[in-house]
Amino acid sequence: MNIWIEQQRALIDFTLASLARRKARNLGLLAVYALLVFVLASVALFSHALRHEATRILADAPELILQRMVAGRHDLIPPGYLEKIGRIRGVQKMEGRLWGYYYDPVIKANYTFMVPTAGGVERGTIVIGTALERVRGLALETGISFRAYSGKLYSFVVADILPRDSELVSADLVLMHEDDFRAFFEFPAGHYTDIALSVANPQEVRNIAAKLAAALPDSRPILREEMLRTYASIFAWREGIILAILSGALLAFAILAWDKAAGLSAEEKREIGILKAIGWETGDVIRMKIWEGVLISLSAFLIGYVAAYLHVFRAGGVLFEPVLKGWAVLYPRFQLTPEIDGLAVATLFFFTVVPYTAAVLVPIWRAATTDPDAVMRS
Template sequence: MKKLILRQKYLIDFTLSSLKRRLAKNLGLLLVYTLIVFLLASVMLFTHSLRREAGIILESSPEIILQRLVAGRHDLMPAEYLDRIGRIRGVTRKAGRLWGYFYDPAVQANYTLMVPRDRDLGQQEVVIGAGIARTRGVDVGDFLTFRSSDGRAFSFRVVDILEADAELVNADLLLVSEGTYRDFFGIPADRFTDIVLQVRNPSEVRKVAEKLTVLLPDARPILREEILRTYDSIFSWRQGIVFVLLGGSILAFVIFAWDKASGLSAEEKREIGILKAIGWETSDVIRMKFWEGSIVSLTAFLLGFILAYLHVFYGQAALFEPVLKGWAVIYPSFNPTPFVDGLQVATLFFFTVFPYTVATIIPIWQASITDPDAVMR
């Protein structure tokens, strides 16, 4: 056993010195390999944490959102619908919501205006998302002026800036009082944007939704799980697009690795011949080359993954932000909680280290079965 370990140690030592001797070639390979792992790992880590963050945020949102449809279009919800819903078994709370979009020509961006349920705001007070604060360059105590739908100017004093934790969804959010909201958009007092319902038992949600469809035929219930699923597929789709784009580079890398391995230099072939002539077995040579490949690929994998981790969780995934987060003007400053999924790491490992190993093993085997007497000729 000890002999076996020592033998492997000698092989690794020799491999390391071989790598050092062909430093330029191996550094080039390591660089390209690391870059590929970095790109793939960045996309994986980023989309995964986006999905996770979206899920966490939506967990606190209501189970059902009820929207009224007129000719297939979303319309304002009459307040009397709250009474028509009445008491449905399983529904613990129901409330009308007021929210909408506002286009700010000053920065050419859309804001989301909303009336908060858990916060009382004065007539001229506004709470803004961190994205708006950044884009407009305002802070608490500053004023923001917007022109309403009927042309009147509304001045708001910023009383608070929303927490950066949930910036993914509140970057472009403006919270105003109910009175101000209705006045600003000209929405009558007996209308809401939609109705939200809380259902405590998850297995009752679908049943409640069915009852709502019967009670209010012109309304459409949207379930939280559907929103989650939509988010999930949107992020998966975007991840897919990026992966397709990266597919080309992966292929190029496989060709590159194959070329590097199959194009063993005359010097390397001669070296293999010498080793065999002085008593190394074919399996020793293959093992040595296997260690060489493992050292390169594991180093590249670790480096690439660590760089991707830093890029995503500490560098705000600067490279992929626009594609993966969405095509908004106000980009959320998004700092996801560092999180690594074991299965994802394993998948990435399989898609990067495995092709490299396959691409290199055959040419190495071909070189290692060279007749040892080749060095005599």
């Protein structure tokens, strides 16, 4: 075993020296390779971080939301609905929620107006999200007026600004008192936007949803796990689409690698010829060339991956943001939590190293089987 290790060490040593002799060429290949890894790894890291963020946020969402439908459209929950549902075994808490959208013509964006179920906002005051603070230039204790859909003007005082950490979910949020909300939207008394239910046992959720659908045929239960699933598949699908589009680049890279490996310079050919003349076997030359591939692959992978990590988690993934994140006028600014996923690394490895190796095998073999005398005579 020791001899084998020594042998490989000597081979690596030789390979490194031989790579260093052709710096420009190999650095060029390394740069292209690393760039490819960088692009693919950025996509993978970015979408994984987004998925992770979505899961983290939805972890605190209610397990079940009940909406009422009229003619296939979302409608208000009329009075008496909560009572009609009554007590369902397994439901810990059930409450009507009040929220709605408000279009602000000043900045041409939608806000989400909401009444916190726990209360805590005084009449005449609002609590706003950070994106709103930024865009409208608001500060604590300043006043702001909104023209309601009825045409009346309502003024509020900013009592508090939501913490920056929660920006991903609260960027466009405006929290207000229930009475203000009902007056602003002229919301009929006793009505709610939807009903949130919390369920203790995750295995009960489907049963409860089935019971709700049976008790209230005009309602639509929305499960948290369904939302999670949708997010997971949407992000994975977006990532997959980008990868599929980038597969053209992958193919180009494989061709480049093939070409680089096939186009042996006269000097390289002579080198192999001499090696074989002094007793190297074809197998040894192949092994050396494979080490060359391994060294280039690993360096490129490492460089590309680290660069992608910095790009996504330090620079905010500027290059792929529009595709992966989507956009909005009031888009939250958020820092993604650095997350490295073993599966994504393995996938990326399959995407880059496998095609590269497959592309260079034939040229390597061709180089390794050259006859020493043919080379040296030419």
